Amino acid sequence: MDNIVTVNQVTKTYGGQNEKSYQALKGISFDVQKGEFVGIMGASGSGKTTLLNILSTLDTASSGQVTIDNQEITQLKGNELADFRAKEIGFIFQDFNLLENLTARENIALPLSLQNVAAAKINAAVSKIAQRLAITEILDSYPTQISGGQKQRVAAARALVSEPAILFGDEPTGALDSKSARDLLETMDDLNKNDQVSILLVTHDPFSASYCQRILFIKDGVISTQLQRGNQDRPTFYQEILTTLGTFEQ
Amino acid sequence: MLIKLALNGIKSRWKDYLVLFSGLVIASAIFYMFEALATNQNFIKQNTTIGAAVIIFQLGSILLAIITLVYILYANSFLMTMRQRTYATYMMLGAKSGKIGQLIFMETLIIGIVATLLGIVVGTGLAYGVGTLLMQRMGGTIHNFQPLYPLAIFITLAFFMVLFLIAAIINRRQLLKQPILKLLHSSNTPTAIKHRPVVWLIEAIVGVLLLATGYWAMIHLGVLGLVLALITIVLGSYFVFNALAIWVLSLLRNAKLASKGLNKFTIA
Ligand SMILES: Nc1ncnc2c1ncn2[C@@H]1O[C@H](COP(=O)(O)OP(=O)(O)OP(=O)(O)O)[C@@H](O)[C@H]1O
C-alpha cells in the first residue's frame, strides 16, 4: 500500500541559544497510508500539536524527514511551500480560524482565489464541497451568524476544497457541543470511507479517537504504542481505547 | 478578488482603523494647510508683511513631514498587528509571499489615498480659516487667497503617497520575516490602541500650551522666536487636532455602544 505521509526520526527542540531548550519530539517515526483515518493521542504537553504543526508545514523540524504525497516537505521554501500548502494539505483547528468578514462561501473559496484559480472553477468546486458537507444553505452567511458545528463544517469545506492529499485536524471537535462533535466525526468518517480522504486527527478525547482506524499514542516525544481498530465496532474500540489510556497513564 | 480582500481587511477592522485614520487625516490636513499658505504665490506677493509667516509655513510643513513620517510608522505597526492573523491565515491556505505583498500594498495605499484626500478637504477649510485670520491681522486683502491650491494639492498627495509606499514596504518586510505560527496565534487587538481619555486630555492641554508659546514667541522674540514658533506651532496643532478627533470618535463610538446595549436590553 502507498504511504501518504512518512515521518522519519523527527525531532523538535524549542528554545534558542540563550534560552532553556526543550525537546518536544525525540525522534518520532510513523506513517499514514493513503485513505487511512489515523488518530494521535497523548497527554497534554506530549507534543501532539508540535507534531501536527511540523506535518502541516507551519513549523519546521529540528531534524528528520517528513514526506507527504512523495514530497520531502522539510526542504520546501517560498513559492513551492505556498503551492504545497494550497494543493496538498488541508487543516482544521479547534478555533475554526475563519475570517469573520467573509461569508462562508468566500471563506471556502479562499485557498483557490489566493492561488488565482478562475472564478468559474472556484464556484464549481465550492458548490461541490458545500453539497458534500451539507452546508449549501449557509453559504451566504457570515461566521458570526452560524453555529459552532456549522463553522467547523465551513472550515472543513475550506480545507477540502482544493482536494488535498491529506486532512489534518488538531482537536477539531474541541470547541463543539457533543452533538455537533458527533456530526463532524460522522462526516469525517463518511469522507474517509466514501471519498477516500486521508485524515490525521489529533485529539485527547477517546470518543473522537474511536472513529479512527488506527491510533498512535505519543508519550515523551515518541510513539509509545498503537491500537488498530480492525473489525471491531466503534463502541468496542472505544472501550479498548479507554483501557489502553488507563494502563498508559500509570 | 484581491481588491475585495484588501477592502474587506479594512472593513473588518474599521473601528480600530478609525482612530489611527483620523490621525492620518489630520496630519495630511495640517500639511496641506501649511503648503497651501506657503505656496500661494498671489497671496505671498501681495502681502509682503506676511513674508515671515510664509517661512514658518514652509519650514513648518517640513517639520510636519518628519512628524508625519514617525506617526505613520507608528500607526502602521498597529495596523499590522491587527492584520497579522488574517495574513497568516492566507499564508496557511497557500498564499505566496508575492500575493501577501500585493494585499499589504493595496490595503496600505487605499487607506493612504482616502486619508490624504479627506485631509486635503479638511485642510482646505483650515487654510481658509487661517488665511483669513492672517489677512485680517496683517492688513491684507482677502480676495487673492485660494485655499484650494493645485500645487499644494499635488505636493500633499505626492508626499503622502511616498510615505505610504514606504510604510507598505516596511509592513511587507516585517510580516514576511516572522514565523507563520507566531502570526497565527497573535492577538487581533493591540492594547496600545485603546487610548485612555486621560491621554487625550494631556495631549490637548500640551497642544494648547505649545500653540500659545508659539504665537507668543512669534510676536515677542524676533528671529529666535520664529524658530521656536515653528516647532511649537506644528507640534501644538497636531496634538490639539488629534486629541479633538479622537475625542469626537470615542463619543460616536460610545453612543453606538450605548444604543446597542439598549437594544439587547429591550429585546431581553
Ligand atoms: N513555542 C514553544 N516554545 C517552547 N516550548 C514549546 C512551544 N510550543 C510547545 N512547547 C512545549 O512543547 C511541549 C509539547 O507541546 P504541544 O503543544 O505539542 O503539546 P500537546 O500534546 O499538543 O498538548 P495539548 O494536549 O495540551 O494541546 C510542551 O511541553 C510545551 O510546553
Ligand SMILES: [Mg+2]
Ligand atoms: Mg495541542
